[in-house]
Amino acid sequence: MGVIERILNIQLKMDVYANEDRKVAGIAQSAIENDFASLTALQQAVLQSFLTQQCSGVTDPGDHHNGCEVPLEGNDLLEAYTFCDDPEVLLCPSCRQEEHDYAEEKAELDAE
Ligand SMILES: [Zn+2]
Structure with a gap:
């Protein structure tokens, strides 16, 4: 699992998408299972805003x-959540x- 997938995984566990449309969590789940790179450009764009805090x-x-x-992204963001x-x-x-x-x-x- 790459750093992006690990960030999405921790965001899901911490309920970061609780106030978002339910499909956001679904896209994150799919990225964790199949890799962020396997998402469509549109799906990646939806998650992109969560990948920089x-x-x-x-x-x-x-x-x-x-x-x-x-701005926190990549490993810094993952650590911040940890x-x-x-x-x-x-x-x-x-x-x-x-x-x-x-x-x-x-x-x-x-x-x-
Ligand atoms: Zn600071």
């Missing part, structure tokens, strides 16, 4: 949002690191 950015402890809007708790809040590798650092700082402060 924007980083949600992170808010620092001072309540300042970093404004990150990096590490997210909420499929609507996806982070790029750099924001994931930033969030991790804030969590560590907070843990240190809480420990004092």
Whole structure:
């Protein structure tokens, strides 16, 4: 399974298509079973918009949002889904690191 099929697979599991026409999930299912390349150009176009998502950015402890809007696709998108708790809040590798650092700082402060 290629990275596109794996993204579609994780999107299906996380119900990313819940608000879409039911045939979107059907097309994704068909891509997972038969390969994205086997879809018609029209079907590929329907899924294309789901294959690029924007980083949600992170808010620092001072309540300042970093404004990150990096487009996520391919492996970065797959990873973002793998590490997210909420499929609507996806982070790029750099924001994931930033969030991790804030969590560590907070843990240190809480420990004092
Ligand atoms: Zn980011």
